[in-house]
Amino acid sequence: MSGPRPVVLSGPSGAGKSTLMKRLIKDHEGVFGFSVSHTTRNPRPGEEDGKDYHYTTREAMQEGIANGDFIENAEFSGNLYGTSKAAIEDVQAKNLICILDVDIQGVRRIKETDLNPIYISIQPPSMEILEKRLRDRQTETEESLQKRLEAARIDMELSKEPGVFDIVIINDDLERAYEDLKDILNEVSKTSSSLPGHSSSTNTRYREVMYAVCSCTRCG
Numbered sequence: 001m002s003g004p005r006p007v008v009l010s011g012p013s014g015a016g017k018s019t020l021m022k023r024l025i026k027d028h029e030g031v032f033g034f035s036v037s038h039t040t041r042n043p044r045p046g047e048e049d050g051k052d053y054h055y056t057t058r059e060a061m062q063e064g065i066a067n068g069d070f071i072e073n074a075e076f077s078g079n080l081y082g083t084s085k086a087a088i089e090d091v092q093a094k095n096l097i098c099i100l101d102v103d104i105q106g107v108r109r110i111k112e113t114d115l116n117p118i119y120i121s122i123q124p125p126s127m128e129i130l131e132k133r134l135r136d137r138q139t140e141t142e143e144s145l146q147k148r149l150e151a152a153r154i155d156m157e158l159s160k161e162p163g164v165f166d167i168v169i170i171n172d173d174l175e176r177a178y179e180d181l182k183d184i185l186n187e188v189s190k191t192s193s194s195l196p197g198h199s200s201s202t203n204t205r206y207r208e209v210m211y212a213v214c215s216c217t218r219c220g
Ligand SMILES: Nc1nc2c(ncn2[C@@H]2O[C@H](COP(=O)(O)OP(=O)(O)O)[C@@H](O)[C@H]2O)c(=O)[nH]1
Pocket: 010, 011, 012, 013, 014, 018, 037, 038, 041, 072, 073, 074, 076, 081, 082, 083, 101, 102, 103, 104, 105, 106, 107, 148
């Protein structure tokens, strides 16, 4: 795939991915674009078709998957979700950095493609805080909340495996997490425009991250 490297945001439902991503896109107009996924779940109040998701039926989505329209798809909490090729092409055609919000299954499937994104995991400080945030959000029934918590436990374990993510951000304090996300993406954009630029970073933590995501011969 050509153009700037896409960014995959993953992590448990309720970790704060949408909150961080929406803010990032709003604060950097003309820089980032969201890959609008398809889903069979119902829209929540305030969500817009074509903006938050393409809301569809299982039959239509399965047909699209069979046609090869999706780069990845997964079942999550009783619904189908997937990233269409068109969703990514729409963003890349505008020369924006494509941001994808996918679950851990999506991360694994994207790794089998040639998309070559940066993989960032957004994690909650604890299961207790995650549950509180999901309850306070008031978007889930008790049943879907329990399914999300079960998926979150699995996600939090798998995310610890080395090599799955380039970086993990703990979303405890929202401002701090947002600053971390911006700093990381800043470093990524610097290094992709002028390689090798990593050693110019004075921040040890980000330097380590950049060595992890870089494919240049100096760092590889
Ligand atoms: N694999 C995959 N996962 C997706 C996609 N779109 C959203 N998801 C994930 O599906 C899960 C549920 O998303 P959603 O229903 O919006 O609930 P929320 O995460 O609690 O706001 C989240 O983990 C998302 O990251 C997609 O296109 N592919």
